[in-house]
Amino acid sequence: MVRKPTSKESARKPNMREAILAAAEELFATNGFNAVSVRDIAQAAGANPGSVTYHFKTKDGLLLEIYRRHCGPMNLRRSELLAAAKRVRDLQDRLEAIVRAYVVPAFTSGSDLAGGGARFTRLRAVMSAEGNEVARKIIAQTFDDTSHAFIDAIHESLPHIPRTDIVWRSHFLLGALYYSLVTPDRVSRLSRGEADGSDAAGAIEQLVQATVAAFQAPALDQAAPTRRRPVVSSKT
Amino acid sequence: MVRKPTSKESARKPNMREAILAAAEELFATNGFNAVSVRDIAQAAGANPGSVTYHFKTKDGLLLEIYRRHCGPMNLRRSELLAAAKRVRDLQDRLEAIVRAYVVPAFTSGSDLAGGGARFTRLRAVMSAEGNEVARKIIAQTFDDTSHAFIDAIHESLPHIPRTDIVWRSHFLLGALYYSLVTPDRVSRLSRGEADGSDAAGAIEQLVQATVAAFQAPALDQAAPTRRRPVVSSKT
DNA sequence: ATGTGATTTGTACTATCGTACAAAAGATCA
């Protein structure tokens, strides 16, 4: 069923605005913000540089719109999955469900964009590495609530672990998640072709498995400053 | 004892070349490669822009020299620690020692630069996120051997885990390591001040504890395509 | 068909980028 566009949602060519957004997302996610010029984006989208200015005013505005486009749906989906996960009775299964609720929306799409989830998450990873100011503001005020919700949920299913440890481990989870999306080829290379780093389903399973175990690790006894663990000399 | 410089290792001002390297390292690590101009670096080092060209020819050459400066010492230290770790008898302790041998040199300095280890590792994280070509080449040909050595060592102390899983989990380790250095403030924020994300010793302990547990997680039974794990519906 | 508002195009402006290069200044040693 081909729907006739009501009035303003379609441009001359089929949605040039969307094409610009998609191209910018892809280029920013793979090359960083500063390495990509407005002209690069326009060319990749088959548009005129001035068209970018028309739709998004500035380059920062374009980045802002990319975030606006994805943050809502992704957080919504995470909330849904988290709520469902919290209803799982078995504690071990619940923990895994919670981790999965955090990981899955980052790989699969939160909205209807094809493959948009992984691409946007990779974009977030790159912006965070570059210390992008626009991204930093949005992230802190958009994702911190969600992060706290997950941390609390995990803490409830692991009451004997101090919250500080949970925070660290969920931080590690996000780092691992980011890095898997940034350099999937490294996994393929180091496994000598036995694993495919760009296989989202495989990455999710590996990540969930490893992360659940990490969360279940015994707590760090921060009370004991004296070193209890084995130490290895640096001299051969 | 003040040593008179033999001839060419000292410039007019005390080692301007080193100052430029340090400034570039710091700026690249916090803002990315493309966001930092040669003029920014020169100003931060108290040097003239032309001086950067004189010492390093191009901006890429400067980045290259930063890598050359650190890769050797860091890999050497890792090799030493790994060799020592492999001599640990107890399997559990050995695994922890191996992980520690991988993590510690990334935080503490591999060479004599003050705090240079963490700064350089953060630089590597940012360059990897930006997909920097110069960095990619050096990394692949400098760190892959070391990575393989660690993967093999871990595999030996966990023979029942398939190598593929070890690769994934060590990939997660590196991602977590990178991310801890990129945004330490996030840990402080999410823990509501209870943890200090920029405390290297604390980060190391948390990372080692979590990672050892992740490595010890049961293997992913990749033979069974039928889903065995609990799945949560996305609908509330 | 024609007028109107939305969009695209083409071009231009200023700022800043990486880099080159000649001149100045310092260091070294006969």
Add this chain to the structure above:
DNA sequence: TGATCTTTTGTACGATAGTACAAATCACAT
């Protein structure tokens, strides 16, 4: 001291950056 080499400085050049803006073009209601 003067000759020579190394390092620093100052300036300039072409390329490209982000953005602005007027003209051209399109979609569509009348």
